[in-house]
Amino acid sequence: MTILRFLLHEPLRRRIRLLQAELELLASRVEHLEQALEAASFPDSDTRQRIESSIGLRITIETAGSDINGTLVAVRPDALELIDESGRQVIAPTAKITAMKV
Numbered sequence: 001m002t003i004l005r006f007l008l009h010e011p012l013r014r015r016i017r018l019l020q021a022e023l024e025l026l027a028s029r030v031e032h033l034e035q036a037l038e039a040a041s042f043p044d045s046d047t048r049q050r051i052e053s054s055i056g057l058r059i060t061i062e063t064a065g066s067d068i069n070g071t072l073v074a075v076r077p078d079a080l081e082l083i084d085e086s087g088r089q090v091i092a093p094t095a096k097i098t099a100m101k102v
Contacts (some may be wrong), residue, residue, distance in 0.1 A: 051075050054102050061092050062099040068092055 038044075052075050061068045061080060068090055070082035080097070082090045 048075060051080070051100070057102055060101040061097055062101075063092065063096045064098060 051072070055072050055075065057072060059070065059072050059082070061082070068082060068084065070084040070090055072080060072082055073089075074081035076091075078094055080092045080094065080100075082092065084090050
């Protein structure tokens, strides 16, 4: 089949348009899911800003198993980084944090 006949073939053009529409719909759904995931993840952007304002301060992080005391040094996308009383670096995954006190 020549390229011209391929391009003029109506069932194929219809199928291509349908596939393009489906691709646009999928891209829209992925974008929506990414926004929903970002909004539902901890910390959300507002909470992240409040936590970031505590960088350099002594904080206590509560988890299901223990409390962690230390100086907050970084806020990562999925964890908080502290330096504890003995000078060790501690990384607390946000999924494990139940509360935080400044």
